[in-house]
Amino acid sequence: MDYSSVTKVMKKQTFVAFKNYIEENIGIKIPDTKKIMVESRLLRRLKALEYSNYEEYAEYFFSEKGQLLEVPRFVECITTNKTDFFRENDHFEYLTNKALPDILKKADPHLFRLWSGASSTGEEAYTMAMVVSEFLEGYRGRTFKILATDISERVLNTGREAIYTKIDSAPIPSVMKKKYCLQSKDLANPTIRIKKNLREKVLFRPINLTATTYNITNQYHVIFLRNVMIYFDKETQKKILNNLYLHLHKNGYLFLGHSENLPDSSVPFKRVGPSIYVKKDGYE
Numbered sequence: 001m002d003y004s005s006v007t008k009v010m011k012k013q014t015f016v017a018f019k020n021y022i023e024e025n026i027g028i029k030i031p032d033t034k035k036i037m038v039e040s041r042l043l044r045r046l047k048a049l050e051y052s053n054y055e056e057y058a059e060y061f062f063s064e065k066g067q068l069l070e071v072p073r074f075v076e077c078i079t080t081n082k083t084d085f086f087r088e089n090d091h092f093e094y095l096t097n098k099a100l101p102d103i104l105k106k107a108d109p110h111l112f113r114l115w116s117g118a119s120s121t122g123e124e125a126y127t128m129a130m131v132v133s134e135f136l137e138g139y140r141g142r143t144f145k146i147l148a149t150d151i152s153e154r155v156l157n158t159g160r161e162a163i164y165t166k167i168d169s170a171p172i173p174s175v176m177k178k179k180y181c182l183q184s185k186d187l188a189n190p191t192i193r194i195k196k197n198l199r200e201k202v203l204f205r206p207i208n209l210t211a212t213t214y215n216i217t218n219q220y221h222v223i224f225l226r227n228v229m230i231y232f233d234k235e236t237q238k239k240i241l242n243n244l245y246l247h248l249h250k251n252g253y254l255f256l257g258h259s260e261n262l263p264d265s266s267v268p269f270k271r272v273g274p275s276i277y278v279k280k281d282g283y284e
């Protein structure tokens with residue numbers, strides 16, 4: 001298909017239909033000023049399906065067949081999956097120096113449970129795994145498990161595979177890279193893979209954060225929910241935080257992204273560090 005023949009402007013009512021769908025089903029707020037962003041992100045689906053305008057794509061998307069087959073691909077286009085190993089590294093330093101020793105002192109768990117709540121392709125969960133592994137070396141008989149969840153199956157599959165480009169792996173300190181990663185021998189396409197013993201500590205599962213409940217029974221000592229709250233409106237953020245509260249251990253820590261804060265003082269958390277929170281007293 002001649003790509004230049006695609007009509008790259010979406011009609012207002014088509015935009016409103018997508019905007020409402022995104023807000024209701026993914027929870028991401030789409031102000032009218034984001035119309036161009038929605039157009040550019042969906043353009044590759046028009047190309048892949050050989051539609052010549054957004055209205056044809058919308059007709060397919062909202063049909064029974066489209067709702068069965070197209071939703072995961074649509075979600076991929078709309079969400080932002082940017083992540084890195086050791087992203088916002090002071091959080092991992094806080095984990096080692098403050099949060100984990102404090103949890104050990106107060107709760108003394110044999111099994112530390114951690115949750116990466118918008119894990120994207122797994123770099124955050126594996127960074128947590130390396131850091132907790134290092135920390136627990138000094139404590140015999142203690143171990144950990146990490147739950148990594150995201151709305152997108154594609155990113156979860158990348159996390160399960162745990163293969164990353166050499167460039168992606170650059171922020172991993174070389175001592176940890178030697179200890180926790182395998183290096184490919186393919187010089188033309190150098191990659192690393194997280195070693196099996198660390199991979200086995202991380203379980204990847206789909207969870208939509210905006211769902212009413214998460215179908216999780218465990219309580220977590222540490223929850224990372226970084227760089228995803230910015231996409232939600234205040235009401236959705238409050239709903240998510242109240243849900244997370246139920247799954248955070250009474251001595252647990254919640255980490256949001258550096259550019260994220262609590263929506264207001266009604267949520268039962270108090271700040272103890274840069275975008276780091278614990279449960280407010282008296283809410284247990």
Ligand SMILES: C[S@@+](CC[C@H](N)C(=O)[O-])C[C@H]1O[C@@H](n2cnc3c(N)ncnc32)[C@H](O)[C@@H]1O
Pocket residue numbers: 026027028079080081082083084087117118119120121124149150151152155207208209210225226227228257
């Ligand atoms: C920018 S990435 C953040 C990755 C990682 N937490 C970090 O800080 O590097 C945001 C992730 O949130 C996921 N996401 C967006 N909406 C979601 C929802 N409603 N439920 C669960 N995950 C969602 C996206 O698929 C994406 O992988």
